[in-house]
Every structure is written in C-alpha cells, then in structure tokens.
Amino acid sequence: MGQVIAAALANLFTVQNLIFTNIGIFIGIIFGAIPGMNGNLAITVLLPFTFQMDTVPALLMLTAIFFGSNFGGSISAILINTPGTNAAAATLIDGYPMCKKGQPQRALDMALVASATGGLISAFCLLFFAPQISKIAITFGSPEYFALAIFGLSVIASVSGKSLVKGLISGGLGILLATAGIDSVSGLTRFTFGNLRLYNGIKMLAVLLGVYAIAQMIGRLNRTEEVVVSELKEIDKEDHITIKDVKKTMPTMLKSSFIGAFIGAIPGTGGAIASFLAYNEAKRCAKPGEEFGKGEIKGVAAPESANNGATAATLIPLLTLGIPGDVVAATLLGAFTMHGLVVGPKLFSSSGPVVYAVLIGCVISQLLMFFQGKYLLKVFVRITHIPQDLLTAILVVVCCAGAFAIGSSEMDVYVMLFFGGVAYLMQKVDFPPVPIVLGMVLGPTAEANLRNSLVMSGGSWSIFVRRPVCLAFIILTFVLIVLLKKGDTKQRKATDRFMKEEE
Amino acid sequence: MKRKMLALAMAGWMVFSLTACGNGQTAPATTAAPGETATEKAADNKDTGEQETQTGEKEESDTKEAASGAVSADSFAPAKDFNIRVPFAAGGSADTIARIIGQGLQKTYGKSAVINNLTGANGAIAATDLNGAKADATELMVGGIAMFTLAPLFNKDLNLSMDDYQFVCSLVSEDQMLFVAPGNSGIEDWAGLEEYAKNNRVIYGANAPGGATHMLQTMLFGEAGIEAEAVTSDGSAKDLLAVAGGNVVCAAATSSLGAQYVEEGTLVPILVFSEEPYTGYEGIEVPTAKSLGYDVVFKTCNFLMTQKDTSPENVAAIYQAILDYSETDEFRELAANASYIPDLSDGETVEKTIRDAEAMCQEAYDTYYVK
Numbered sequence: 001m002g003q004v005i006a007a008a009l010a011n012l013f014t015v016q017n018l019i020f021t022n023i024g025i026f027i028g029i030i031f032g033a034i035p036g037m038n039g040n041l042a043i044t045v046l047l048p049f050t051f052q053m054d055t056v057p058a059l060l061m062l063t064a065i066f067f068g069s070n071f072g073g074s075i076s077a078i079l080i081n082t083p084g085t086n087a088a089a090a091t092l093i094d095g096y097p098m099c100k101k102g103q104p105q106r107a108l109d110m111a112l113v114a115s116a117t118g119g120l121i122s123a124f125c126l127l128f129f130a131p132q133i134s135k136i137a138i139t140f141g142s143p144e145y146f147a148l149a150i151f152g153l154s155v156i157a158s159v160s161g162k163s164l165v166k167g168l169i170s171g172g173l174g175i176l177l178a179t180a181g182i183d184s185v186s187g188l189t190r191f192t193f194g195n196l197r198l199y200n201g202i203k204m205l206a207v208l209l210g211v212y213a214i215a216q217m218i219g220r221l222n223r224t225e226e227v228v229v230s231e232l233k234e235i236d237k238e239d240h241i242t243i244k245d246v247k248k249t250m251p252t253m254l255k256s257s258f259i260g261a262f263i264g265a266i267p268g269t270g271g272a273i274a275s276f277l278a279y280n281e282a283k284r285c286a287k288p289g290e291e292f293g294k295g296e297i298k299g300v301a302a303p304e305s306a307n308n309g310a311t312a313a314t315l316i317p318l319l320t321l322g323i324p325g326d327v328v329a330a331t332l333l334g335a336f337t338m339h340g341l342v343v344g345p346k347l348f349s350s351s352g353p354v355v356y357a358v359l360i361g362c363v364i365s366q367l368l369m370f371f372q373g374k375y376l377l378k379v380f381v382r383i384t385h386i387p388q389d390l391l392t393a394i395l396v397v398v399c400c401a402g403a404f405a406i407g408s409s410e411m412d413v414y415v416m417l418f419f420g421g422v423a424y425l426m427q428k429v430d431f432p433p434v435p436i437v438l439g440m441v442l443g444p445t446a447e448a449n450l451r452n453s454l455v456m457s458g459g460s461w462s463i464f465v466r467r468p469v470c471l472a473f474i475i476l477t478f479v480l481i482v483l484l485k486k487g488d489t490k491q492r493k494a495t496d497r498f499m500k501e502e503e
Numbered sequence: 504m505k506r507k508m509l510a511l512a513m514a515g516w517m518v519f520s521l522t523a524c525g526n527g528q529t530a531p532a533t534t535a536a537p538g539e540t541a542t543e544k545a546a547d548n549k550d551t552g553e554q555e556t557q558t559g560e561k562e563e564s565d566t567k568e569a570a571s572g573a574v575s576a577d578s579f580a581p582a583k584d585f586n587i588r589v590p591f592a593a594g595g596s597a598d599t600i601a602r603i604i605g606q607g608l609q610k611t612y613g614k615s616a617v618i619n620n621l622t623g624a625n626g627a628i629a630a631t632d633l634n635g636a637k638a639d640a641t642e643l644m645v646g647g648i649a650m651f652t653l654a655p656l657f658n659k660d661l662n663l664s665m666d667d668y669q670f671v672c673s674l675v676s677e678d679q680m681l682f683v684a685p686g687n688s689g690i691e692d693w694a695g696l697e698e699y700a701k702n703n704r705v706i707y708g709a710n711a712p713g714g715a716t717h718m719l720q721t722m723l724f725g726e727a728g729i730e731a732e733a734v735t736s737d738g739s740a741k742d743l744l745a746v747a748g749g750n751v752v753c754a755a756a757t758s759s760l761g762a763q764y765v766e767e768g769t770l771v772p773i774l775v776f777s778e779e780p781y782t783g784y785e786g787i788e789v790p791t792a793k794s795l796g797y798d799v800v801f802k803t804c805n806f807l808m809t810q811k812d813t814s815p816e817n818v819a820a821i822y823q824a825i826l827d828y829s830e831t832d833e834f835r836e837l838a839a840n841a842s843y844i845p846d847l848s849d850g851e852t853v854e855k856t857i858r859d860a861e862a863m864c865q866e867a868y869d870t871y872y873v874k
Contacts, residue, residue: 044593044620048602051837141750142734182624185735187657187712194660196631199624267741322763323740327592334594338602340840344763408621409628452734456706456750 008356012364017057021361024061025369028068029376032075035082035395036209036402039069040328047335055339055354060361062335063315066328067365070271070308071115071373078107078300079383080395082213086204087271087307089437090279092212093159094292094299101295102239105381109241110297111304112373114253118305119366121257122264122312126319127359131348133265133313134320140266142452143463147473148266149446152273152438154477155280158484159434161293167435170426174439175447177202184448197411204440206403206412207419211433213399214420219427220392249301252282256302260309265316270326271307272441278306284484312362319343319355576611576827579820581641585609585616587807588633588644590626593618596843597805600674601645603837604807607828608821614641625654625713627661634667638810640817645674648804649715651857652864656872657713665857669815670850671807672822675843677757679719679801680775680789682764687749693773693795696753697727705731708742708754712872716742716755719776719801722867726797746770757803758783759842776801801860804846806853822849 031042042065050058073085078095091111098107125133140148153171160167180191181201192198256278263274282302283292292299314325315332322344324330336343341351348355383391403416423433457463465471585608591597598620605616621629629644636642651665683690690696699705705724709717717733724731734751736742742754743761747769758781764770765784772789775781776799781789792799807825809818828834829845838845 047593048618051602051606138744138748141745141748182658182711182713184711184737187714187717189658189660192660196624196627196660199627199658200622267744321744323744324594330592331594334599337594337596337599337841338837342763342842345767345769346763407623408619448735455732455734458704 004352007353011357020057020061024064025068028065029072032069032072064365074111090275090303097295105239108377114301114304115308116370117253118257118308122309123362125261126312142449143470146449147470149442151477152442155276156435161432171435171439174436175443178440178443206415210416210419211423215423218424253305256305257309260306261313264310264313267317267323267325271310274306274310275303278302574819576824579817588629590629611824626650638812656868668808670853673806673848676804676846678777680772682770700729708745708751709733
C-alpha cells in the first residue's frame, strides 16, 4: 500500500498535472456559470483531446472540470437568479435574495468556501472509504431508491413558501412533466405525440432555464423588476465573507458535505437531490433570526457544500463497481476506459498508482478551485454592474444557445420558452417554482422504482417496511415533515419575538 | 463608459464562450484552429469540384478493385470532414469505439472526424440526421442491431428500415449471457435455476421491453415455461449489480460486462445466447441456450453505416481504411486500453446478421409481447 501511494505521489506532483488541473478548474467554473452549459458538456468537448494526453493529467483535468462546474453553477444562481446547473437550483433560494440585499460578493464567497469544503470532504471519502461506501451502495435496490426519492420529495414541504398546497401542485406538475418519453419500465411511449424529439423526455435543464431565466426576463419586460435593479446596484460596502460567517456556517457545511457525499455515492442520484436535502436539513435546524428563503447565508452554505460533496463521491460507484452514478460519471467512464483503466472491483489492485494519483489529485483540485475562485469571483461579481437591459438581452441569447446545446435540438429551446411562459403565469398566482424542479428530478426515480419494487414483491406493499434501509428512510421522511412543520411554527414565533426585541 | 466597455467585453466573452462550445452533444475529435473553418470550407468547395472529376475518372478502376475485393483506402478522397453520428452518450463503449475508428479515418484521410452524439429514440434521431445529410461516404453513423430489429416493433413511430442504408462494416459484436449469483440464491447452473423456479417466481434484471436483454430473457423463460418478471434498469451494468446485491435472481449482459464479477467469483454465467459455447472466461465453458434445449441465439452488434445512395466504391475504400488502421500499433494500443475486441466483418455480413435477428425478434414479439 505504502509503495502504491509513493508511486502515486510521484505520478501526481508534476508541473504538467498542476497546469492541466488548473485549466480543468477554470473551464469547469466558466461552463458551470453559463446557464445551459454544464460540466458534462465541457468534458464531452474535451474528451477527444485527452486521448492524446498522459493518463494522470488527462483524468485530473476532466475531474477538475466536474468539480469546477458544480461550483460555477452557483455563480449565475446567486447573481442572476438562474441556476447554471441542475445542482445549483437550491442555491438560488437564498443566494439571489442575498445578492438583492447588496451582498453578492458575500454570497459568492460563501458558495466558494462551502463548495471547497464539500469537495474536500467528498474527495477524502473517495480516497479513504470508497470500498466501504460502495458496499452500502450495492445493497440499494428498487425499494430503497423509492424511499429515498420520497424522502427527497418531502423537501417540497420546506420550499413551498406560503402555501403547501400550491407547492404540492407545482411538485405534481414537475412529476407529470417527467413522465413524457419512453417509460423505463414498460418501454412504451407517453406524451410524445409522435414526436421523436420527445422520446427522451422533456429535458430538465430546458425546463430549469425556462422556469428561472425566461420567466424572470418576461417579468423584466413588464418592468416589475425596477425595484430589484435599483437594489442590485447599491452594493454593501461590507460585502465580503467574514471569519464569523465561516464559523457560523461550519457545522451546516460539515453536515451538508456528508449528506452530499452519501447521496453522491448512491448511483442514479446526484448533486441536485443532495443540495435540496441539505437545504432542507439546514432549514430544519434554523435558529431564531435566521430567515431561510430571504437571504440566509446558511441557505447558500448548505446546498453548495452538498452539491460539491456529491461530486467526488459520484466517482465511488464508478471506480469500485463500474456503475456511473450520473451523466458526468458516464462520460468520465469513457475517459477512464480510453486510458486503459478498467473500472470495477479490481481497479485499485490493477492500476493502483494511477488511480491513487487521480484520487489525491481530486483533493488538491478542491484547493486549487478555492484559490482560482477567489480571484475569478471578483470578476464575476461585476455582472451585477451590467445594465439590466443589456444583461436581459444577453441572457436570452445565452439561454437559447444553452437550451439548444443540451441535445443539439431546437425542441429544447421551444420547451424552455414554453415553460418560461408557464412559470411566469404561475408566479403571478404565487405558485413556487422550486417544487417543479424537485418533481422532475425525483419523479422518474420514484415512479420506476415503485413499480419495480412491486414486481419484486409480487404486488405486496409490505416490501417497503420489511427492508431496514427502506424503512429507515420512510420513518425519516415522516419525522422530518413533522419536525419541519413544528420548526416552521416555532421559527416564525421566535423570529417575531426576535424582531420585536430588535425594535 | 468604463462600465459599459466592461459590460460589452463580458457579453462578448460569454457569447464567444458559447460559440466556441458550439453544439452541445458534439465533441470534435480533433483540434481545429479557430478561423480555419472558413478557409477550409472554401477549400472544401474546391475539393468537391476536383473530387467529382476524380471520382469520374476513377470510377471504372474502383469498381474493378471492389470486384476483386482489393479496393485501396486512398481510392476515396473525402472533400470534407467526417461526421460520425453516435446514438449513444459520450463515454459509453460504442462512443469510445467510434472515436477510435474516427481517429483512424482522420489519420488516413487527413480530414477531421467529428463524433456527434445524437442520443434518443433508439437511434432514430441520429438516423434522421443522417438522412438529412448528403449521400456521401463522410456522412456516417454507428448503429446498433436493436434499432432495426426491436425498436420498430415496440414503437410504431420508429419506422427505420435497413433498406434505406448501406452498411460499411461491423465494429464490435458480443455474446449475451445469463448470470446468477450463487452466494445469494444458491443457484449455480441452469438446472439450479429450473429447480428454484419450481417454487419461486424468477425476478430478473433487464432493460425495458424493446431492449435485447429483456427480449432474450422473456424468450428463454417463455420457452422453458418458467414464471418470471423483469425489474428494469437503464443499463446492463446496473442489472449485474442488482444480481450481485441479491435484488434480482439473474440478469443478461454481454460477456465483457460480466468479466470482473466472474473473475471475482461473485457471478457465474450459466448460459450463452450463441451458436457456440463461450470459452472466453478462464476455466469456464459456458453452455449455449441451444444445448439446453432453447433456441434463442442473439449477438449484440454495433456497425458503421451510411446512406443507401452513397457510392459503394467509396464505402469499400473506407472499409479498407478501417481494416488497414486496425493493423497499426496505434489501433492495437487504443483497442487494448479500451478493452475493445474488434469485429470488422464486411457490410454484407452485417446485413445478414440484422436480417437473422429481425426474424427472431418478430417471432419473439408475436409470441410473447403481443399477447
């Protein structure tokens, strides 16, 4: 083992690796920050170039893109209320209100610190506990996935705003939208209307761009955002993160990072689910005076440490079991394969020095991301200085191009525009947009696994209480909903008291 | 003013990043210098003119060469870059193989080979894109056997017909086999599975109806009179994991996918859906389903195809180029790294393989799915 690590370190510490990791982080942050673009796209574009490179720098660059893009997604979420990636959808709930309060730099700094913390914890989990975690992942069958999805859907309760019923309706719409396409259990098509482009279903990212970016642009056309514009320009002079902020959010970051690492290690989940669960947990533990949804710094720290916490952990099932946990991992699988690394149970014994070099490199990537982010954010925060008319015009172009880029199809642009209109109307009648995202992410997992579970049990629902992990998730779901309800009332009372005392 | 300039610079930069990224699922196989495109296009147009004359002059000799089976790769001079459509996501095995082959075409002809991942609708989206392109040997697509055999049966909107295409060659073909986990179910061979099935319903891992592993197991259990039901997933790797984790009793997958599990001893292959027994795993001879009394034979096959009207001589030249490239050290190294065992049979063989599979899929569909 010692020899393997020594060989890995020798493979790792080269100037070439340092340069390519930095390039990867930079590309990742940029791709993550542009709405519609994401890490997977960047990795796909660069994949052919890496075939000519040495194994370690190639894999370090590609994994660095993955990490960078997950952080980059938060930049547009915070600054322009449009998540750059699916995983950043939870960040904007508190990130954008912080920006509106004149604290864009503080929110971005928090996102960076949280992302780096989450990334580091995730990378350490990957380095030290990959085989153990994969043993847990292997026990996950359809019933466990179903219970996990229901657990995730319970988050709707905490992101519904004033009306739970409206939140549930939004969530239901998300689940319904996700049913379009070829049904993964029966193989039959649903809601495709004979259109080949709909066979793959409605693209999540296109809906996301519509619901956030386009609905917002339509709002701006109506000039209802004038107030926001004037607020945005008055940036707080004290707009930066403080040691006090870091101390205050540290427990939230650590907890969220572990939630992220756990969720990331389960194939078929990913950063989006992790960030919502972490947000939910942070909100549940809210202290008096902390107003989630209105620019609470913990509301940025939690989802950001969770979505980066899920990144390196996504590589656990890929490397140890050969199962790509999400779409990025599937693309990375191609890179590993082309470099002669046969992922699976024997990877660590057959290619130890290279694999450990990449894994230790993952830890270092997080630190490099932190330093690069520190300087890049100063540039990004200037987006808030762009005149709103110009920014709106640029964003519409960027979003249309981004939507087209999802699947090289104009269909996704229409989907984005359509849902932009729908979301605008929904916002007019106070329907929250976040549950749509949750429904779309978790609906298909819940549905397919419910049906598969019932196949396994011969139609008996008792399968969900007979399996311990599954039962644990179901109990957790109920407990959380009750606590959240209680906490909500308590927090509201406490906040009222706090406000009175302040006065 | 300074702010405005900065805003414009930012906007320009963002738009530039966009244009630089270009098409979402498209990954360029080579680095083309920015600004090269326009010049290249002009040159391309010129090339096309030259190409037509060249083709005219060469036509006779090419046909002769093709007839004698010895067409040389350089008898085709592509006028533009290769566009290889891959109906599978980047990173998968078919995508990796397409990239290796693309590399070969690029080396041979000096034109870039762009891999265009157009996923969805069982290859119909990529095929539609191919149909929309000009009939030319540079317009290619990697196809899978299911797109002409199973997909049209299960989704009537997908009216893909193999008569509309010309097959360059096969790229890879693999045997499908049935795996069990003795550690979980106690089943070690087919007889064990039959015994188990006497008292239990067999839950197997497969892709959704319309996929090969679902059909093979439906046919097998149907012929054997075993009561069985599928737990579906979106990939055979996940099905094998479900077998290893004890969530399903068995699953079908390709021999390469099961290799590590078999070596580790977690999974055991109990039969192979081929004509010959499988001896690729050390110390194990996997019996055929046929030898056990069930006539279910199927090979997963990926191939390279182009439009029907493409000049057969040019298609033959490309095939030769791929064969030549497969003899190089570079190819061997890339293939070895990617655990790719090439099967580069000619277009006719591909066509025959698909026709055979088509008949079997139709029979399976009529017998087991229509009911």
